[in-house]
Amino acid sequence: MSMKIFDIAGSALSAQSVRLNTVASNLANADSVSGDANSVYKARLPVFQAIADAQNPEGSGVQVRGVVESQAEAQKRYEPGNPIADKDGYVYAPNVNIVEEMVNMISASRSYQASVEVMNTAKDMTLRTLNLGK
Amino acid sequence: MANDPLFGIHADALQLQRRRMELLAANIANADTPGYQARDLDFQKLLAAAQQPAATAAHGAAATDSGIDEAKLKAATVYRLQTQPSVDGNTVDTQVEQSQFAQASLQYQASLSFMDGKLRSLLTAITGQ
Numbered sequence: 001m002s003m004k005i006f007d008i009a010g011s012a013l014s015a016q017s018v019r020l021n022t023v024a025s026n027l028a029n030a031d032s033v034s035g036d037a038n039s040v041y042k043a044r045l046p047v048f049q050a051i052a053d054a055q056n057p058e059g060s061g062v063q064v065r066g067v068v069e070s071q072a073e074a075q076k077r078y079e080p081g082n083p084i085a086d087k088d089g090y091v092y093a094p095n096v097n098i099v100e101e102m103v104n105m106i107s108a109s110r111s112y113q114a115s116v117e118v119m120n121t122a123k124d125m126t127l128r129t130l131n132l133g134k
Numbered sequence: 135m136a137n138d139p140l141f142g143i144h145a146d147a148l149q150l151q152r153r154r155m156e157l158l159a160a161n162i163a164n165a166d167t168p169g170y171q172a173r174d175l176d177f178q179k180l181l182a183a184a185q186q187p188a189a190t191a192a193h194g195a196a197a198t199d200s201g202i203d204e205a206k207l208k209a210a211t212v213y214r215l216q217t218q219p220s221v222d223g224n225t226v227d228t229q230v231e232q233s234q235f236a237q238a239s240l241q242y243q244a245s246l247s248f249m250d251g252k253l254r255s256l257l258t259a260i261t262g263q
Contacts, residue, residue: 012163133253
């Protein structure tokens with residue numbers, strides 16, 4: 001029982017780091033243009049879900065249910081000099097919104113920090129309990 | 135509530151605070167989960183429930199050892215009232231959860247200090263120094 005806080009905070013840490021990973025992937029590929037609107041990189045977004053535990057509803061962590069691709073339109077740019085441009089001279093840039101990704105990154109990092117603090121507090125409390133009477 | 139002669143209510147209090155911190159940790163972990171509803175323990179309900187077995191024990195019914203069991207904890211687990219609605223249906227306010235977590239941790243440590251004091255005075259009595 002006493003280790004449950006660590007499990008919960010740990011699940012949050014791994015979920016938030018998946019979120020940070022997708023942000024990193026989106027930012028890294030923000031300029032990966034393609035000559036075809038369908039094959040261009042699409043922004044990836046993690047979907048979070050609470051871990052349903054019928055046995056013990058009071059302690060539930062979080063898990064990443066899946067990573068979905070954004071359905072927003074790719075950006076069309078007129079670059080006739082680009083070697084991968086299509087026959088009309090257009091290239092397609094990913095539908096990654098840099099501002100959104102930065103906000104996502106800050107949010108993920110703050111949530112990660114909050115869970116680390118939870119873990120630290122739980123660790124301190126457990127250690128104090130172990131040292132009871134010493 | 136079962137009153138341990140040495141520790142009094144603090145043994146139960148430790149367990150309760152620990153449970154509350156598990157709930158709050160789950161709330162903080164799910165701060166970004168769509169549709170998640172924040173939960174907390176209702177101590178008023180718990181107190182009322184804890185006073186119940188003392189009454190039944192007086193009538194000769196089986197007295198439970200601990201005043202708080204799983205069923206009572208489940209009954210006292212309530213959803214938090216929403217302060218700022220969000221579009222995705224999530225009702226976690228991280229600041230509120232963090233302050234409640236700090237409070238629960240302080241109360242846990244207060245109980246620990248009381249238990250530590252009891253142990254120390256017992257040790258003093260035993261060793262006579």
